[in-house]
Amino acid sequence: MFVNAPLRDYEQRPRVNDFTLPVLGMAYIATVASRAGFNVGVLDAEAHGLGIARTADLVNTIAPRWAGFNLLAPTYEISARIASALDPDIKVLLGGHQAKAMPARILTDPHMHRCEALVLGEGESRVQRLLHDHRDRACLPAVMWRDPITRTPVTGGMPGTSHLLAPDIDALPFVDRRFLTQDPHPDRGRLEANMVGARGCPYDCSFCGAAVSANPDVTIRTRSADNILAEMHELRGTGVTAFRFVDDLFLGARRVIRTMADAFGSENMDDWAAWDATGRINVLHREPDNILDTLRTNGLREVALGIESGSERMLDLIDKRIDPDITLSVVRRLTERGINVKGYFILGLPTEISDEVDATVDLVHRLWDTTENHPGPSGPRRSSTGPTPAPRTGPGSWPPAATARTNCSTTPPSTSPPTARRSPCASATSSTSRSTSSSAPRPWTTCAPHSSP
Numbered sequence: 130m131f132v133n134a135p136l137r138d139y140e141q142r143p144r145v146n147d148f149t150l151p152v153l154g155m156a157y158i159a160t161v162a163s164r165a166g167f168n169v170g171v172l173d174a175e176a177h178g179l180g181i182a183r184t185a186d187l188v189n190t191i192a193p194r195w196a197g198f199n200l201l202a203p204t205y206e207i208s209a210r211i212a213s214a215l216d217p218d219i220k221v222l223l224g225g226h227q228a229k230a231m232p233a234r235i236l237t238d239p240h241m242h243r244c245e246a247l248v249l250g251e252g253e254s255r256v257q258r259l260l261h262d263h264r265d266r267a268c269l270p271a272v273m274w275r276d277p278i279t280r281t282p283v284t285g286g287m288p289g290t291s292h293l294l295a296p297d298i299d300a301l302p303f304v305d306r307r308f309l310t311q312d313p314h315p316d317r318g319r320l321e322a323n324m325v326g327a328r329g330c331p332y333d334c335s336f337c338g339a340a341v342s343a344n345p346d347v348t349i350r351t352r353s354a355d356n357i358l359a360e361m362h363e364l365r366g367t368g369v370t371a372f373r374f375v376d377d378l379f380l381g382a383r384r385v386i387r388t389m390a391d392a393f394g395s396e397n398m399d400d401w402a403a404w405d406a407t408g409r410i411n412v413l414h415r416e417p418d419n420i421l422d423t424l425r426t427n428g429l430r431e432v433a434l435g436i437e438s439g440s441e442r443m444l445d446l447i448d449k450r451i452d453p454d455i456t457l458s459v460v461r462r463l464t465e466r467g468i469n470v471k472g473y474f475i476l477g478l479p480t481e482i483s484d485e486v487d488a489t490v491d492l493v494h495r496l497w498d499t500t501e502n503h504p505g506p507s508g509p510r511r512s513s514t515g516p517t518p519a520p521r522t523g524p525g526s527w528p529p530a531a532t533a534r535t536n537c538s539t540t541p542p543s544t545s546p547p548t549a550r551r552s553p554c555a556s557a558t559s560s561t562s563r564s565t566s567s568s569a570p571r572p573w574t575t576c577a578p579h580s581s582p
Contacts (some may be wrong), residue, residue, distance in 0.1 A: 130193040131155040132184065133173045134208040140180025149176045150375065151312040151323055153304060154225075154252075155199060160305040161253040167260050169308075174211075176310035181207060185214035195220045195245075195260060200227035200235065209240035220263060222256070223247040226338035236275045236282040247273040250346045251328065253301065254293040270294055271346060295348040298328060299356045303363060313369045319403060321371035322364045327351040327378040327385065332409070334435070335447045336475065339377055351378060351385055354392035365401070371430070372404040380408030380424075380432055383415070390420065393427035405431040411450045413459050421466055431469035434459070439492030440485035443478055453492050460496055464503040472496070 133152045135144075152173055159169045170191070174184040188196050188211070196219050198208045205227050212221050221244045228235055229249045235241055245263045248255055249271040258265045259272070266272045270286035270293060306312055306322070313322040329349030330339045337343075361372060378385055398404070406429070413421075413432070438444050439453050460470050474493070476486055 130188055130191055130195065131159055131169070131171045131197040131199075132188060132208075132211065133171070133175055133199060134204040134211055135174045135179055135181070135184065136204060136207075138181045138207065139178045140182060144178035148311055148314065149173070150373075151176075151309040152199065153309075153323060153325055153375065155197075156304045156306070156308040157301065157325075158197075158252050158256050159308045160302050162257050162260055163305060164302055165257050165260075167257075171308040171310075173310045175204075181210050182214070185211045188219065189214075189216050192216065193219060195222050197222035197224065197256070199225035201225055202227050202230075205235075209238060212243070213240040215243070217243065219243070220245040222259065224249075224252050224256075230338065230343070232273050233282045236273060237280075242275075245274060249273065250294055250344070251296065254296050258293075294346050295328075295350070298350060298352050303360045313364065313367065316371060319371035320367075320369045321373060322369045323373045323375055324357070324360065325352075325376045326357055326374050326389075327376045327382075330377040331382070332377075332450075333448050336478065349378075351382075354388055357389070358392060358396060361402070370402050372402060374404065374406040377407060379406040381412055382409075383412060386412070386416065386420065386424070390423045390427060394423065399426060399428040403428050403430040405429075405433070408432040408434055410434050410436070410456055410459050413463070414451070414455050418462070421462060421468070425466045425468055429468055431471055432463055433471040433473065436472045436492070437475045438478070438481075438485065439488035439490070440481070443475075443481055443485055446480070447475075447478065453488075453495075456492070457495060457499055461499050461503075464500040467504040470500075 131152075133155060152171065155171050159171050162169045170193070172184065172187060179187070196212070196215055198212060198221070200208055200223055215221070221241065223235065223241065223244055224247070228247050232247055232249065236244060236247060246259050246266050248259075255269045255272055258269055266274055267285045268287050268290065270290045272285045273282050274285075275281065276283045313320045315321070327350065329341075329344065329347040330337075331341055331349055333340045333342050341347075341349075361369075364372075374380075379389070380386055393404075413434075434456075435449070436456050437447060437449055441452050444451060444453075460472075463470050472493075474489055476489060
């Protein structure tokens with residue numbers, strides 16, 4: 130049983146939003162394990178709005194051999210409390226960005242004392258082996274556990290097994306969406322499904338768990354256009370006509386942009402589908418207008434951009450390779466073509482001063498002014514969280530791979546209740562919540578600061 134922990138204990142404060150991006154990473158692992166003959170389930174406690182006790186009770190009632198958790202900074206403490214409440218016969222399996230950032234501390238956490246395997250990086254191949262026999266951990270690369278005698282973390286692995294770290298993503302089966310609670314789901318008059326088109330990221334944003342320096346084991350690779358289109362057509366057969374690509378590179382690498390623009394054009398994608406994707410501002414800035422026109426013609430509906438800050442010093446500090454003027458230019462060029470933009474910002478980075486926060490707020494208003502009269506699709510959306518330091522490290526700590534991004538996207542400030550979004554940096558485990566607002570639609574979306582959930 131793979132368990133996606135809730136963002137907070139919903140028994141104490143009920144969930145107010147109605148949608149969470151699916152746990153595609155867990156679904157990939159579950160799909161591969163199911164194909165290998167294992168009886169597998171995914172419990173998305175966040176999507177179901179479950180509290181800590183209810184989640185633990187459900188797992189204990191089902192009584193699986195294993196309970197696997199995807200650990201993220203915002204949900205680590207909750208995951209640990211659920212794990213500690215499980216029956217002793219249930220083995221605990223751990224993975225995710227927080228597991229990768231702080232494996233030794235997690236393995237020595239008393240709440241995680243029943244962890245039999247902590248998997249660093251992509252898990253499909255190694256998890257399948259562990260489900261067969263957890264003692265295989267001694268042979269598997271980048272699998273850790275706590276030695277029962279020395280009480281210290283140890284790592285498995287043997288020569289000739291490095292291929293298990295980076296499975297061929299074109300050879301993986303398409304995600305079995307029966308493992309996903311809300312995917313496909315209705316969105317803006319269409320049935321929408323979420324997809325991953327690539328794994329890994331070549332950039333090194335200092336706050337991000339997917340930064341290249343934090344993932345030396347990850348081979349950056351993209352799915353072929355034919356493989357992506359095959360999954361889209363399979364989903365089309367179930368009524369899906371909208372797609373959201375949630376990986377870091379779909380509009381974040383020029384070769385991917387050009388390849389997919391040609392592929393979507395050859396399929397006349399705009400005749401039957403709309404799609405959204407994550408993009409890189411510095412990459413889109415270098416693309417000529419005709420490429421942006423082609424993307425729009427081929428059905429591009431929305432681009433999510435990591436804008437992060439209006440302060441050039443903070444942008445340099447986190448290695449974003451952009452400045453506010455570049456951001457304004459890219460957002461203007463996208464929205465004047467009718468491509469919606471969803472912006473993510475970080476407030477409260479280490480060393481940030483109030484004037485730099487004000488610069489970010491000022492940039493938000495400049496973006497609103499720039500796009501005021503541009504066309505854009507209807508259906509304003511909102512999601513945000515506060516910056517999340519690694520659990521038990523304190524607000525002054527700065528472990529880049531363990532610190533969750535502040536992700537904000539919304540219409541101009543309204544009175545609608547805040548909703549939560551997890552880090553999009555974790556492409557295989559990211560999770561987003563959205564709610565609707567009565568505000569007039571705008572082609573540009575951003576957030577007003579508020580307390581974290």
